[in-house]
Amino acid sequence: MIAHEGELVNSVRSTFGRWWLVLFGVALGGVMGAADLAMNGSPSRAVTDLAILGGYTVVLTVFRGRSETASVLAGNPVDERWQAINLHALAAAGMIGAFVALGGFIAAEATGHDWSGFAIVAGAIGAGYIGGVFWFRWRL
Secondary structure: OOOOOOHHHHHHHHHHHHHHHHHHHHHHHHHHHHHHHHOOOOHHHHHHHHHHHHHHHHHHHHHOOOOHHHHHHOOOOOOHHHHHHHHHHHHHHHHHHHHHHHHHHHHHHHHOOOOHHHHHHHHHHHHHHHHHHHHHHHHO
16 A cells, blocks of 8 residues: 555544544553563563553643644644644754764773664664655655
């Protein structure tokens, strides 16, 4: 199925109504909880995973009609200004993630610890950025 201009996202939102984000959060929390249990984690940790993700998405869903900030965090910027704020925040988060990954890589390498996790994250950020530049060059 090929989605054009957000048709797939809009169809999911219209199918599940305003609670689509909560359903996604609970599903993701359930997957994380199941992963904890599969790795011999405790049931309380699995329930905590579910409660954190489910609770966060419930709060966003309840308050997104009353708060423009909650609306942006729920994925629905209310106007162009909030859409620009969302893009700037995403760019800042990506930049911070890249600096943390590279800093962790350098610190782990300097102290003789395993740096492979940091290298994977830094590589994913770099590949995602470069791929995004090429993708959006032809799409926009």
